[in-house]
Amino acid sequence: MSKVLRIATTWLDGCSGCHMSFLxxxxxxxxxxxxxxxxxxxxxxxxxxxxxxxxTLVEGAVATDEDKKKIRMIRDRSYIxxxxxDCAVTANVPGMRNQxxxxxxMKRGYLENSSQNPELPSIGVPHLLDRARPVHEFVSVxxxxxxxxxxxxxxxxxxxxxxxxxxxxLKGKARFGA
Amino acid sequence: xxxxxRVDERSLRADVNPVRLLTFKIDDxxxxxxxxxxxxxxxxxxxxxxxxxxxMEGLSEHGACRLCIVEVKGMSRLMPSCVTLPRQDMxxxxxxxxxxxxxxxxxxxxxxxxxxxxxxxVTNGHCDLxxxxxxxxxxxxxxxxxxxxxxxxxxxxRFSVDHNRCVLCLxxxxxxDEIEGAHTWDxxxxxxxxxxxxxxxxxxxxxxxxxxxxxxxxxxPTGALSEKGKSVxxxxxxxxxLPYLQMMRHRE
Numbered sequence: 001m002s003k004v005l006r007i008a009t010t011w012l013d014g015c016s017g018c019h020m021s022f023l024x025x026x027x028x029x030x031x032x033x034x035x036x037x038x039x040x041x042x043x044x045x046x047x048x049x050x051x052x053x054x055x056t057l058v059e060g061a062v063a064t065d066e067d068k069k070k071i072r073m074i075r076d077r078s079y080i081x082x083x084x085x086d087c088a089v090t091a092n093v094p095g096m097r098n099q100x101x102x103x104x105x106m107k108r109g110y111l112e113n114s115s116q117n118p119e120l121p122s123i124g125v126p127h128l129l130d131r132a133r134p135v136h137e138f139v140s141v142x143x144x145x146x147x148x149x150x151x152x153x154x155x156x157x158x159x160x161x162x163x164x165x166x167x168x169x170l171k172g173k174a175r176f177g178a
Numbered sequence: 179x180x181x182x183x184r185v186d187e188r189s190l191r192a193d194v195n196p197v198r199l200l201t202f203k204i205d206d207x208x209x210x211x212x213x214x215x216x217x218x219x220x221x222x223x224x225x226x227x228x229x230x231x232x233x234m235e236g237l238s239e240h241g242a243c244r245l246c247i248v249e250v251k252g253m254s255r256l257m258p259s260c261v262t263l264p265r266q267d268m269x270x271x272x273x274x275x276x277x278x279x280x281x282x283x284x285x286x287x288x289x290x291x292x293x294x295x296x297x298x299x300v301t302n303g304h305c306d307l308x309x310x311x312x313x314x315x316x317x318x319x320x321x322x323x324x325x326x327x328x329x330x331x332x333x334x335x336r337f338s339v340d341h342n343r344c345v346l347c348l349x350x351x352x353x354x355d356e357i358e359g360a361h362t363w364d365x366x367x368x369x370x371x372x373x374x375x376x377x378x379x380x381x382x383x384x385x386x387x388x389x390x391x392x393x394x395x396x397x398x399p400t401g402a403l404s405e406k407g408k409s410v411x412x413x414x415x416x417x418x419x420l421p422y423l424q425m426m427r428h429r430e
Contacts, residue, residue: 089318090289092297098325099293137322144317148297171315177296178303178411 004034005163006054009041009084010074012067013094013132014060016042018085021149022057025156035163051077055162057084057145061091062138066126075139080162083134083141086148086176093148094132102128143167147174202268217259217270218246228272229281229310231288232347233260234397236420238356242348244284245310248272256280278314285314290321291370292328293342299401300413306399307345331376333383336406337395339374344402346372350394357423362388393419 009019019042025032039053040046049070056078062071075081086092097105105128111118135141145158154174161168198213204221211220216239221228231243239260247256251269256277264270271277288307296302310316328341351363351374362385366375376382395403396415404413 083318086297090295091323092295095323095325096293096295096298098323099327131325133323134318136318136320141318146317170317172312174317175296175312176294176308177299177305 005036006039006050006052007036007057007159008039008049008053008055008074008078009043009057010049010059010070011042012058012060012070012088012135013063014085014087015093016059017149018057018059018087018147019043021085021147021152022155024152028156032159032163036159049074049077053078055080055082055159057082058088058135059084061087061094061132062129062135063094063132064126064128068129068138071135071138080142080167081135081139082143082145082158083136084145085150086146088135089144089146090176091132091134098131102130143170145170145174146176148177150174200264200266202264202266202270204270205272211264213263215263217248217257217262217264220264221259221270221272226272228259229313230260231306231310231345231399232349234349234352234417234420236357236424237349237352237397240348240352242346243288245281247277247280247284249274249277282314282316285310285316286319286321288345289316289319290323291326292344293323293325294400295342298410299343300404300408300410301343301401301415302411304411304414305401308400331382332406333381334385334388334390334406335383336390337382337392337403338406339376339382339403340401341373342402343400344374345400346374347399348374349397349399350374350403353393353397353420357420358389358391358393360387360389360391363394 009022011019038044039050056074058071058074058081062068083089087094106120110120143158145154147154151174154170157173158168158170199210200213201208201210203209204224204226207224209220209224218228218230218233228246228248230246232240233246241258241261244258246259248259249271250257294307296308299305330338330340332338348365351365354363355361362376363374365372366379367373376385377387382388395405396417397420398415401413
């Protein structure tokens with residue numbers, strides 16, 4: 001393949017574990033380097049999500065008003081959107097708060113479990129949505145890569161297939177949970 | 179075509195109704211069967227895979243999960259193979275597009291109805307539901323998750339029940355009634371609000387009928403029933419007792 005694949009990664013409500021699994025590609029990332037360009041993500045020093053991204057890996061659930069805005073912008077600017085890991089695919093652990101009211105979740109996190117200066121944050125933090133939800137409940141998703149985190153081999157397979165111009169079929173290659 | 183018989187409609191009196199043998203087709207393969215064997219049993223005898231969740235060797239069939247549905251030529255409805263008996267010259271399809279499509283929908287609905295968080299589950303890696311998702315190539319759920327509020331009952335000294343992970347297969351209800359003979363477990367409410375309960379919806383720990391045998395915990399396909407003190411992925415189910423008990427009971 002002659003064209004260089006422009007890849008972006010990002011995380012919404014997630015723990016960065018999927019990115020760690022991505023980094024576990026180790027020297028295989030170096031092998032891939034001539035064929036890919038990392039244009040945005042926590043591993044790249046770019047402040048703004050660029051236009052015309054070929055593949056974006058999105059880790060994490062959509063849990064705040066900011067996530068909602070971000071995922072719509074990312075969808076507009078990405079050719080292929082990959083739901084990267086269980087939080088993006090199922091809401092997973094961030095979704096465990098969904099059984100409770102946001103008010104109670106905030107109270108639990110910032111007041112009851114705080115040892116000093118218990119105070120609800122009012123500036124600099126986005127508002128929580130009523131529920132943390134999977135990415136595909138907000139925008140269309142092209143590839144689903146489940147796993148907590150997705151196994152490195154499955155990530156390698158996904159990127160290799162996309163490099164070869166194919167849509168990866170992840171049936172049986174990754175599972176929810178580990 | 180005549181409607182296929184369900185398991186509970188067949189005569190159990192083999193002396194007055196000697197078992198007939200018949201032949202029919204599964205996925206274009208000729209198979210022979212006793213008239214009192216289910217389509218699922220015959221398929222498995224012939225190495226034809228049909229996914230199941232509520233079915234368990236050694237317990238009565240219940241037909242709860244609907245994952246074992248098959249297409250019978252001439253019938254408009256899909257039939258649950260675990261409770262459907264074959265008829266002579268019946269043609270059964272286990273992998274038609276229609277069957278696979280409905281099975282996938284059923285599995286996704288099961289996931290969407292409760293809060294299945296595999297990554298923090300005691301049965302992660304040993305779960306029948308999780309394995310089915312891999313087997314059936316389900317990488318995501320197309321329906322909106324419901325995120326219902328469900329309690330955990332940890333009042334029993336050795337076991338706990340987490341309704342967030344229950345798939346209502348009713349294996350616990352059947353094993354407790356049919357094998358242990360205690361009938362501690364039962365179901366309350368209907369449809370999507372159904373819930374397994376102990377005694378008359380009393381805390382499990384206060385149950386007067388529970389013998390504490392733990393059979394329900396071992397047959398539970400997910401992490402809904404688990405032993406206390408197990409951390410993530412540590413709850414491996416031990417089900418060897420069931421074929422053993424079954425064998426000993428049938429010994430004259």
